[in-house]
Amino acid sequence: MLVLALDTSTAACSVALVGVDAAVSGPGSRPVITALAGRVTVDARRHGEVLAPSIAAVLAEAGARPADLGAVVVGTGPGPFTSLRVGMVTGAAIGAARGIPVHGVCSLDALAGDAAALLEAERPGSRDAGRSALAVATDARRREVYWAAYRPATGGSDEPERIIGPAVDRPPDAAARMREAQVGSLFGPGATLYAEAFAGFRPPPRPVFPSPAALVRIVAAALFDGGAPAPLVPLYLRRPDAALPSAPKAVTA
Amino acid sequence: MSPVVLGIETSCDETGVGIVRDGVLLADAIASSVDQHARYGGVVPEVAARAHLEAMVPTLDRALADARLRPADVDAVAVTAGPGLAGALLVGVAAAKAYALALGVPLYGVHHLEAHVAVDTLEHGPLPRPAMALLVSGGHSSLLAVPDLAREPVVSLGATVDDAAGEAFDKVARLLGLPFPGGPPIDRLAREGAATIPFPRGKAGDGTYDFSFSGLKTAVARWVEARRAAGEPVPVADVAASFQEAVADVLTAKAVTACRERGIDTLVVGGGVAANSRLRALAAARCEAAGITLRVPRPGLCTDNGAMVAALGGLRVAAGAPASELDLAASSSLPLSA
Numbered sequence: 397m398l399v400l401a402l403d404t405s406t407a408a409c410s411v412a413l414v415g416v417d418a419a420v421s422g423p424g425s426r427p428v429i430t431a432l433a434g435r436v437t438v439d440a441r442r443h444g445e446v447l448a449p450s451i452a453a454v455l456a457e458a459g460a461r462p463a464d465l466g467a468v469v470v471g472t473g474p475g476p477f478t479s480l481r482v483g484m485v486t487g488a489a490i491g492a493a494r495g496i497p498v499h500g501v502c503s504l505d506a507l508a509g510d511a512a513a514l515l516e517a518e519r520p521g522s523r524d525a526g527r528s529a530l531a532v533a534t535d536a537r538r539r540e541v542y543w544a545a546y547r548p549a550t551g552g553s554d555e556p557e558r559i560i561g562p563a564v565d566r567p568p569d570a571a572a573r574m575r576e577a578q579v580g581s582l583f584g585p586g587a588t589l590y591a592e593a594f595a596g597f598r599p600p601p602r603p604v605f606p607s608p609a610a611l612v613r614i615v616a617a618a619l620f621d622g623g624a625p626a627p628l629v630p631l632y633l634r635r636p637d638a639a640l641p642s643a644p645k646a647v648t649a
Numbered sequence: 650m651s652p653v654v655l656g657i658e659t660s661c662d663e664t665g666v667g668i669v670r671d672g673v674l675l676a677d678a679i680a681s682s683v684d685q686h687a688r689y690g691g692v693v694p695e696v697a698a699r700a701h702l703e704a705m706v707p708t709l710d711r712a713l714a715d716a717r718l719r720p721a722d723v724d725a726v727a728v729t730a731g732p733g734l735a736g737a738l739l740v741g742v743a744a745a746k747a748y749a750l751a752l753g754v755p756l757y758g759v760h761h762l763e764a765h766v767a768v769d770t771l772e773h774g775p776l777p778r779p780a781m782a783l784l785v786s787g788g789h790s791s792l793l794a795v796p797d798l799a800r801e802p803v804v805s806l807g808a809t810v811d812d813a814a815g816e817a818f819d820k821v822a823r824l825l826g827l828p829f830p831g832g833p834p835i836d837r838l839a840r841e842g843a844a845t846i847p848f849p850r851g852k853a854g855d856g857t858y859d860f861s862f863s864g865l866k867t868a869v870a871r872w873v874e875a876r877r878a879a880g881e882p883v884p885v886a887d888v889a890a891s892f893q894e895a896v897a898d899v900l901t902a903k904a905v906t907a908c909r910e911r912g913i914d915t916l917v918v919g920g921g922v923a924a925n926s927r928l929r930a931l932a933a934a935r936c937e938a939a940g941i942t943l944r945v946p947r948p949g950l951c952t953d954n955g956a957m958v959a960a961l962g963g964l965r966v967a968a969g970a971p972a973s974e975l976d977l978a979a980s981s982s983l984p985l986s987a
Contacts, residue, residue: 444739448746448975462751477695478736481702485740486747492706493720493751630702636695640688644824647870648878 397466397619398432400454400490401608404447404483405475405503406534406585407440411450412608413458418620426554427616431609433457438605443479447486467496467619469611471503473631474542474562475534484630499615500628504544504562504584505555506610507532510603511583512549512556513610528580530556533587533594536564541586542633543570545577555614564633567593652724652966655712655748656959659741660733660761661788662686662697664704666712667956668723669963674771675716677949677956680704687829691819692787698736705744712955723752727962730758730973731983733788738979746975755972757962760983761953763803765919766795767964768950768957776944781913783904785928786920786953787815787830790900792858792907793985795917798961799968803985806907807858814896814922817862821869821892825885835889836925842886844894846872853899858907865895890927897928905935915942924948 397417403410412434419425433454437446455462470487473480484500491498511530533543544561560577563570567590574582579597587599618625651671658665662683668676682700686692713720728745731738742758749756766782782793782803790809812820815832822831827838848868851861869892876883908916918932923945936943950956 444743445976445978447743448750451747452750452975462753465751477698478739481698481736481740482743485702485705485744488706489709489744489747490751492709493748495720630699632699636693636699638689638693638696641690641823644820644870646874647867648874 398460398464399467399469399612399619400451400465401469401612402447402451402483402487403471403503403506403606403608403611404443404479405471405473406605407438408605409437409439409443409446409450410605410608411435411447411454413454413460414609414612416612416616416619427620429609429613429616434608436605440476440479443482447482462490462494465490465494465496468498469608469615470498470500470628471506471606471611472500472628473503474536474564474633475503476537477632480630484628488628497625498628499618499625501611501614502558502562502631503606504532504534504542505558505614506606507534507584507603508544508546508558509555509610509614510607511581512546514603515581529559529577530581530583531574531579532584533570533582534584535586535589539566540564541567541570541590543586545574545579562631562633571596653718653722654725654727654959654962654966655723656727656955656957656962657741657745658729658764658953658955658958659701659737660729660731661737661953662692662700663953664701664708665953665955665958666708667954667959668712668716668718669771669956669959672770672963674956675718676712677954678708678712678715679954680708683830690823690829692734694734694736697734698740701737701740705740709748720752723754725755725757725962725966727757727759727958727965729761729764729958730977731980732761733981735979735981738981742977742979746977750975756975756977757965758973758977759958759961759965760803760985762789762791762793762985763798764957764961766793766803766917767798767961768954769917769919769944769946770964771956771960772946772950773944776917777915779913780915780917781904781908781911782917782919783900784920785814785900785922787819788813789920790814790860790862792904794911794913799964799970805985807860807903809860809862811861811863812866814860814862814900815920817866817896818922820866824870824873825888832922832925835893836927838886839890839893839927842884842888842890844890845887846891848891848895850895850899853902858903860899860903862896865892893925893927897925897931900928901932901935904932905939905941908941909939914940915944918943918945919951921952923951
């Protein structure tokens with residue numbers, strides 16, 4: 397199955413075309429995921445202009461047409477509202493136009509999935525029981541971070557399991573809750589941006605942005621189960637800024 | 650078969666999807682977030698943008714169902730690229746690009762005000778060239794010379810220098826304790842009153858085609874406060890009628906003058922304020938006296954909608970106008986010449 401994946405929940409506008417083959421080798425085997433083409437553009441203010449040409453570019457690079465797509469996977473944040481909506485409405489509209497399912501995945505889960513894979517590569521065995529929890533944090537602006545904490549992947553799954561969040565907090569408050577949850581490794585741009593608050597975690601420089609491939613990995617099994625995906629819900633985590641009006645001010649003194 | 654053009658509008662608080670084929674309106678689906686804004690006394694941009702994301706695909710699907718078409722029947726996608734609320738516009742522009750890209754059809758980014766003029770062709774047929782347009786809404790008050798919608802940019806002759814006319818209606822409504830949006834309740838109340846209070850006509854007879862409604866709003870506030878300070882009852886129906894008269898008077902006077910001075914014999918009135926009964930009546934009377942043909946779309950097509958975007962897209966497609974690129978930007982202050 398040809399899958400279009402995209403994430404616009406951070407400064408990166410990330411698009412990938414991915415081939416997903418259903419598990420065929422018996423019980424317990426997992427779908428095989430092949431990256432075909434990708435584009436990452438880091439410009440927090442231009443998601444709206446960059447995204448559609450990036451999608452056209454990955455399709456062209458892979459020699460595919462929109463009609464070849466079998467599913468769309470989009471990151472649902474949390475992230476800055478305006479860019480988050482660009483990605484989500486794009487995924488939703490492509491799904492509507494082609495009559496294909498659109499799966500939403502918490503963008504922090506993708507970041508955690510890539511972080512766990514990195515840990516596993518550096519320190520084989522990190523998936524074994526007994527390893528500490530990990531957390532990810534991205535920039536929520538207004539001196540806050542979006543963050544979540546995860547239990548390492550266990551035998552049944554390749555992906556870490558979210559145990560806290562997604563949440564939005566001031567960095568010191570997030571750090572305190574991470575310590576309570578005995579988080580051992582912290583990843584993501586929020587961690588490096590507020591290095592002082594997260595000093596105890598010594599976050600590594602990568603991965604920085606949620607990767608579309610990780611989004612697909614997380615829902616790979618669901619792509620083949622034939623059920624309708626859950627409705628797309630953006631993870632805003634904050635209410636809109638809006639003040640109720642006061643009584644009209646007098647214009648005469 | 651003539652091309653099917655789908656139009657998307659999200660510049661303010663209405664998520665609109667219209668479908669037009671050969672100048673005929675096949676569907677006009679709308680989802681409005683106005684109720685969510687009412688308690689704030691005005692449109693809250695982030696609330697509007699969130700509502701657009703939620704409503705976008707359901708409204709697209711509803712428009713297609715109403716027209717008894719499938720996505721694959723769509724031959725072109727048009728979208729309001731601006732002006733409007735930046736975050737709101739971006740949802741529609743991104744959706745339009747994705748829809749066009751997924752279907753392999755051309756994309757047309759259009760100007761919101763030009764679309765307001767174009768919608769009249771769905772009801773009254775092709776516009777004479779040139780025509781004059783008066784567009785009045787909560788966000789705009791503009792007088793436009795319209796040479797040829799499909800091929801030439803509309804020229805702004807004048808616009809409000811401060812509040813839009815619809816904004817003045819909202820502010821005066823709030824002053825009188827009426828709900829948001831203020832246009833409909835003021836119109837209703839004004840029918841029970843008389844336009845006896847001489848509120849000022851901003852910039853009337855100043856030789857420009859510009860408008861000003863901020864001073865009018867303040868004059869109404871002063872008048873009402875003086876009554877209250879004196880312990881006298883406020884004749885709200887008369888205030889509503891007098892305020893509405895001042896707005897309709899200056900708008901129609903300048904529009905008719907512009908037609909006469911430019912030798913243009915057709916006036917199109919559009920935008921949400923064009924639903925106002927006094928503006929419609931006064932425009933009709935003054936145009937008739939001046940020998941000008943007045944064209945006003947039905948109220949449902951005067952407010953923001955997707956049909957107007959599809960209408961303009963249809964004219965562009967028919968004229969063989971160049972399509973937009975996929976990197977089309979949403980622009981909150983899109984100029985008319987774009």
